[in-house]
Amino acid sequence: MLEIRNITKQFGGFVAVNNVSLSIPAGTTHAVIGPNGAGKTTLFNLASGSVTADQGTVSFEGRKIERMAPHDIVKIGMARSFQRVNIFPRQTVFENVQVPLIVGAGAHLNPFRRSAGTHHDRVMELLEMVALADDAHRRAGELAHGRQKQLELAVALASNPKMLLLDEPTAGMSIAETKMSIRLINDIVRKNNLTLLFTEHDMNVVFDIASAVTVLHHGEVIAQGAPHEVRGNEEVRRVYLGKH
Amino acid sequence: MFSNPTFVAMQVLNSLSLGMNLFIIASSLTLIYGVLRIINFAHGAFYMVGAYMLVQVLTWMGTSNLSFWAGVLAGGAVMGAVAWLLERFFLSRLYDKEHLLQLLFTFALVLMMGDVMRMVWGKGQLSADYPPALSGAVNLGFMQYPAYLLFLCVLGPLVAVGLWLGIERTRWGRILRAARLDREMLGALGIDVKRVFSVIFVIAAVMAAIGGALAAPRASVESEMGALIIMDCFIIVIMGGLGSLWGAFIGAIGLGFITVFGTLLLEEWEIALVYLVMIAVLFVRPWGLLGKPEVERV
Amino acid sequence: MCTPWQTRFLLAFFAVIAALPLLGMPHLMDRGVQILILCLFALSLNVLTGQIGSVSFGHAAFYAIGGYACVILMTRLGAPLWVAMPAAIALGALCALVIGYFCVRLNDIYFAMLTLAFSMLVWAIAHKWKDVTGGGDGFVGAKIPDLLRDRTAMFWFTFAVVGLCTFALRMLSNSTMGRTFIAIRENATRAAFIGVNVRRMRLLAFVIAGAFGAVAGSLMSLYIHGMFPESAFWSESGRVMIVVLLGGMHAFIGPIVGAIVLFLLEVSTAKHFEYWPFVLGLILLAIVMIAPEGLVARLASLRTRGLPRQESGHA
Numbered sequence: 001m002l003e004i005r006n007i008t009k010q011f012g013g014f015v016a017v018n019n020v021s022l023s024i025p026a027g028t029t030h031a032v033i034g035p036n037g038a039g040k041t042t043l044f045n046l047a048s049g050s051v052t053a054d055q056g057t058v059s060f061e062g063r064k065i066e067r068m069a070p071h072d073i074v075k076i077g078m079a080r081s082f083q084r085v086n087i088f089p090r091q092t093v094f095e096n097v098q099v100p101l102i103v104g105a106g107a108h109l110n111p112f113r114r115s116a117g118t119h120h121d122r123v124m125e126l127l128e129m130v131a132l133a134d135d136a137h138r139r140a141g142e143l144a145h146g147r148q149k150q151l152e153l154a155v156a157l158a159s160n161p162k163m164l165l166l167d168e169p170t171a172g173m174s175i176a177e178t179k180m181s182i183r184l185i186n187d188i189v190r191k192n193n194l195t196l197l198f199t200e201h202d203m204n205v206v207f208d209i210a211s212a213v214t215v216l217h218h219g220e221v222i223a224q225g226a227p228h229e230v231r232g233n234e235e236v237r238r239v240y241l242g243k244h
Numbered sequence: 245m246f247s248n249p250t251f252v253a254m255q256v257l258n259s260l261s262l263g264m265n266l267f268i269i270a271s272s273l274t275l276i277y278g279v280l281r282i283i284n285f286a287h288g289a290f291y292m293v294g295a296y297m298l299v300q301v302l303t304w305m306g307t308s309n310l311s312f313w314a315g316v317l318a319g320g321a322v323m324g325a326v327a328w329l330l331e332r333f334f335l336s337r338l339y340d341k342e343h344l345l346q347l348l349f350t351f352a353l354v355l356m357m358g359d360v361m362r363m364v365w366g367k368g369q370l371s372a373d374y375p376p377a378l379s380g381a382v383n384l385g386f387m388q389y390p391a392y393l394l395f396l397c398v399l400g401p402l403v404a405v406g407l408w409l410g411i412e413r414t415r416w417g418r419i420l421r422a423a424r425l426d427r428e429m430l431g432a433l434g435i436d437v438k439r440v441f442s443v444i445f446v447i448a449a450v451m452a453a454i455g456g457a458l459a460a461p462r463a464s465v466e467s468e469m470g471a472l473i474i475m476d477c478f479i480i481v482i483m484g485g486l487g488s489l490w491g492a493f494i495g496a497i498g499l500g501f502i503t504v505f506g507t508l509l510l511e512e513w514e515i516a517l518v519y520l521v522m523i524a525v526l527f528v529r530p531w532g533l534l535g536k537p538e539v540e541r542v
Numbered sequence: 543m544c545t546p547w548q549t550r551f552l553l554a555f556f557a558v559i560a561a562l563p564l565l566g567m568p569h570l571m572d573r574g575v576q577i578l579i580l581c582l583f584a585l586s587l588n589v590l591t592g593q594i595g596s597v598s599f600g601h602a603a604f605y606a607i608g609g610y611a612c613v614i615l616m617t618r619l620g621a622p623l624w625v626a627m628p629a630a631i632a633l634g635a636l637c638a639l640v641i642g643y644f645c646v647r648l649n650d651i652y653f654a655m656l657t658l659a660f661s662m663l664v665w666a667i668a669h670k671w672k673d674v675t676g677g678g679d680g681f682v683g684a685k686i687p688d689l690l691r692d693r694t695a696m697f698w699f700t701f702a703v704v705g706l707c708t709f710a711l712r713m714l715s716n717s718t719m720g721r722t723f724i725a726i727r728e729n730a731t732r733a734a735f736i737g738v739n740v741r742r743m744r745l746l747a748f749v750i751a752g753a754f755g756a757v758a759g760s761l762m763s764l765y766i767h768g769m770f771p772e773s774a775f776w777s778e779s780g781r782v783m784i785v786v787l788l789g790g791m792h793a794f795i796g797p798i799v800g801a802i803v804l805f806l807l808e809v810s811t812a813k814h815f816e817y818w819p820f821v822l823g824l825i826l827l828a829i830v831m832i833a834p835e836g837l838v839a840r841l842a843s844l845r846t847r848g849l850p851r852q853e854s855g856h857a
Contacts, residue, residue, distance in 0.1 A: 048735070074737040086735075088728040099725045100736035108722035108738060109746075111714045115543075115721040159736055283651060334831065341834065343650065344597055348787065349830045351780055355823030363817060471776075475662055482655050512670050519663040523644055526656060530648050 001026040001163055001195045002078075007046055007056030007066075016042040018219040019056070024212070026162075029189060029196040031206040034216035035239065040199040041083055043216070044167050047197070048080045049073045060163070079161035081152040083168045083199075089141030093132055093151055096140050097123045100158035123158075129188055130154045146177045153185065157192075164189070166198040170205060178202065182209060207231065215239070250387045255504050261393035263500025264400025265462070269455035269473065270480040270492045271407060272448035278487035279423050279444045280339070282346045286353035287452050288474030293326070294319030294453030295460040295469065296361055299370045312375035319457040320450040327449030331442050339441065354470065361467045372460040392461065399458075404493050411489070420444065424487065479518060483525045485535025494533060543720070544712045544794035548838075551795050552712070555802075556705060563694055571697040577805045578704040579761050584785040584797030585711050586754035591783070592791035593720060594747040595727030596646070599654045599779050600661030601755055603641070606668060606774035608634040608756025609763035610675055613684035618674075623687050627760050634756020635749050642748030646741050661774050668771035680770035690764055700761050707757055714750070715794045723747055784826050790836020799838050 002024040009017045017039040024030045032040050045051040047058050049070035058066040065073055088096050101119040102108050127133040130150040135143060140151055149169060156164055169185060170178040186209045189196045200206050206213060206227065213230045215223040223233045230236055273287045284290075294316070301315030330353070338346045373379070374392050381388040411417035422430050423440050431437045456473075463469060480499050484491025502521055506514030525533060544552070562574040587601045611630035615621040621629070641660045645653050668675045675681055690696050714720050726733045726740055734740050763769045772778065781804075789800025804825075811821055833840050 069739075070734045071737050071739045074735060080735060086729065086732050088725060088732065090728055091724070095721070099721060099733075102718045102721060103737040107718035108743070109719060111717045111719040113718045114716055115718045116716065118718060155732075155736065277651075283655070334827070337831065345830050345834050347597075347654070348783070348826055352823040352826035352830065355780075355819040355826065359817040359820035359823070363820075475659075475776075478655055479659070482652065482659075486651065515666040515670075516663060519659055519666070522659055523656070526648065526652065527644060530652060532652075 001061055002047065002197065003057075003059040004043075004047065005057045005059075007043070007053045007058065009042055009046055009051060009053050016219050017046065017053075020214075020216070020219070020221050021056075022214050022221070022224065024163075024195060024197055026195050027193055028211045029186075029198075029209055030212045030214065031210035032197065032199045032214045032216060033201070033203065033206055037218075038216040039219040040216055041167055042219075044080065044165055044197075044199065048078060048165055074159050074161075077160075077162035078165060079156040079159040079163075080165035081149075081156050081167060081169060083171060085145070085148045085152060087140050087148060087151055087155060089139065091140055092137050093127065093140050093143070094123055094136040096151055097126050097154050097158045100155055104158070104160055126154045126158055129157070130184065146173050146181070149173070149181065150184070153188075157188065161194065163195040163197070166196065168199050168201070170200065170202065178205060185209070203231075253387060254389065255508065256501075257389055257393065257397065259500040259504040260400075260497065261396040261500075262503060263497040264396045265455065265459050266473075266476055266480060266499060267400045267493055267496035268403055268458065269452050270477045270484075270496055271403065271489060272451035272455075273477050274481045274484070274487055274489065274492045275407070275451075276445060276448045277481065278489075279420055280441050281343070282335075282350065283478075283486075284448070285347065285350040285474060286357065286470075287350075287448075287477055288470030288472070289354050289357035290323050290327070290449045290452035290470075291456030291459070291473050292357070292361060292465075292467070292470035293323045294456030294458075295372070295463065295465045296365060296370075297322050297453070298457040298460045299365075299372050299465050302372055307373045307376065309375045309377050312373075315372075316454055316457040319453045323453030324446050324450040327446045328442070331445045335445065336438060336442070339438075354474075358467050358470060365467075367467065370465040372465060374461045396458065400493075400496075404489065407489055479522050482532055483522050485529075485532025487536070488532065488534040491532055491534030543724075544715050548793060548795045549712075552708070552798070555795075555798060556701075556708075559701065563697060568693055571693055573805075573809065575697055575700045575761075575765055577801060578700050579758050579765065580782075580785065580801040580805055581798045582704045582707055582761070583755060583758035583782050584789075584801050585708060586751050586758060587782050588786050588791060588794075588797045589711065589714070589723075589754070590747050590751040591786060592793075592796065593715065593727065594723040594744060595730075596744055596747065597650065597654050598645075598657040598748075598751070599776065599783065600641075600657030600659070601751065601782055602774050602776070602778035603657075603661035603664040604634045604638055604752040604755035605759035605762070605778065605782075606661075606664055606769065606771070607637050608759030609769040609773060610668060610681060610759075611756070612760035613681055613686075613763045613767075613769055614674065616687075617681075617683075617685040620685070623690070623764075627757075627764075630760045631753055631756045634759070635753040638749045638752025638755075639745070642745045642752070646744040646748060658776055658779070661779055662776060665771050665774035665776075668769075668774055675769075675771070678771060680768055682768040684763065684767045684769075686764055686767050696765060700765070703757065703761060707754055711754065712794060781822070784822065784829075787834075787836060788825070788829055790838035790840075793836070793838040793842070796836050796838045800836070803837065 005021050007017055007020050020043060032043060034040055042051065046053050049065070049068050053066050056066070057064055060076060060078060063076065098119055101122055102115065107113050124133055124136070127136055130153055132147060132150055132154065135147065140148065143151065153169065166185065170181050173181060182205050210227055212225065213227050214221055215230060215236050217239050222239065223230045223236045269287065269291050273284055276282055276284045297319035298315035301318050302311055305311035305314065334349060338349055378392040378395050380391050382391045382394050411420055419435060419440055423437060427437050476499060480495035481492055483498060484495030499518065502518050503514060506517040510517055559574050559578065562570045583605055587598065590596050590598050608630045611633045612626050615626035615629055616623065645656045648656060669678050690699060722738060722743060726738060726743055730740050759773065785800040785804050786797045787800065788803055789798065790796035807825065811818065815821060
């Protein structure tokens, strides 16, 4: 579904991502891991349209998307979440999830349709999925960090994507929260037959749910393959020595 | 008319002197933006204070070299004091707030300061004389040119280089550059960021006032002069790129030339040309000629 | 978002205005016309500044364009009102499309400055193009339809037009498009990542704001039987900005509240006090330092202090 080939990105003199390739078949779960600064977020930014690559291509379902604007990429079926929580803090939880649905229905260009209560059922359905239904009318910014991350997930899902890019979905969470969150993500992905690409620090999390792993270090791929293969890789062990 | 080289040379010098006069004022505007990230609408009002102070000093002391320079310095000093008070009691409380509020504060200053001038000096036009030492013409060989305007042509680059050296080579300049990039980090390093802001604001206000005093002999000093000059300043810093010193320099020279030659060719429609050039520059480079682009892609 | 209590306020406001002709003092109808036009002008700006979050310092440009176009078409081309006014509005919208195209590509500060520059360009053109606009002295002695020369008729005409426009803008504010505007204001990056073409929406908001601004300008030109270049000067943009800020940018009725307060202040003070700009500056200073979120938000927080939140009510 997503095919990244030889992608390279420099910022000034700093090479963030260097000749990275990976291939994600539809319906699978792929993890990108690596220490801080390895280039994971840049890779995400390249795939989702935030940033344009200097070289290389990104294809989604066969279409070249490396030059597409973010809003167009969402339209063709790729939604993402952000490392640092990126929601609409002054709007309610309900409204946060409602807007992507409005956009998906094209109603954002409709000045005649009342917005209050529109898409109510689908919003509540999504909120149920992430266990936020009770908080529907609270301001999003007032939620605890972990729940805000769940909201991010709901917002991404509201765009009805075929593929999800989750950038460190469990960052800042406690061990218990992380476990719950991952189980939740996994459930949703399976139920809706989504393709998932996510980044993580925690190796155990990764091995629980990923069918393939890419390890980045200093912007380059140092290992790629099934989890158990990667786990046994010497270089990966060296890079992660002391981490887990 | 363009076949006459003396005529052309005169227009070039006119452009440069106009540009350099504007640069002295606009450079401090871009300085405020660079460090404080505030567009100071009141910059024209600060300029006006300098002009009025010069007029007042000349009225008290009569026209002489001493009184002229005393007037210029007085303009700077008074404006500096006022700016310090404004910053300390009002502006400093707005640093953490939205940009819009800071803008509106400066706009409020424009409204108030204009009327204060009117209250004290009335609505009429006042004038200032050139200092005797610079009131004649200089013989450039192939032509004569007013000494005062030549003085401005020389002063502008001196100010530019002075500022540049100050920013690039001194400790203060380093602090300034750091404040531009990351004020939080600077605070974490133990430097009193509030004091830095305060000093920059005051210095910039003083420069604007001095620019105004220097412009006074050529301009008609009245309470609208701030409003007229601020648009020129904005055009310069927008074209040159907000926060860029050399951008302001290029922008000022550019505006000088467009104004002088535009007036020759288009007469009063020259103003439209100025705006069209600015729109064109921003179309090609949305952050000005030497400004920094935003990283975000929305 | 126009919440229920805001709607009640709106109805009350229009009811009070509608009662003005009944009070038997003709100059009150004049005041009514003036305040209605100011309300519409401020509401139009707020689509851009309050709803989608693009702060414009040049909104007066469309006010001026609307006004000039309306009277020029009627006077020089002999067009009837029902042609001239829609044409003026269309011209305002078209100019907004062109100007907006250049402006929405820029970030906040440059956007604000370029809108300012465009409105000064409009001012310059109005000032210099003597043959068409009457130049610095303004366009005077416009050919207004006889019906509108009557004070009462002008009042009701303005009332009807402003009422209709307010209704339309309220509908926009409560609509899915309005909600998308707010999303863009709150987090433009996130909006892009849920599929919103932010630049296009900003341009759309710009055009809508320009169109309604032109309506306000046309009404003013009909009222004063002409138009002046000063209506495009940055101080006019500043005045309407202060109105919006005073009432509060994030509430639908904010601009109306601001218009009422400022108008009452202007009318009661300006006559006796020569230095009105100073007072205006002082008001602005007070807002900025004390109540930056505007009067409506201040009052709302007083009302709901201690009460649990039901809806965000956050427009």
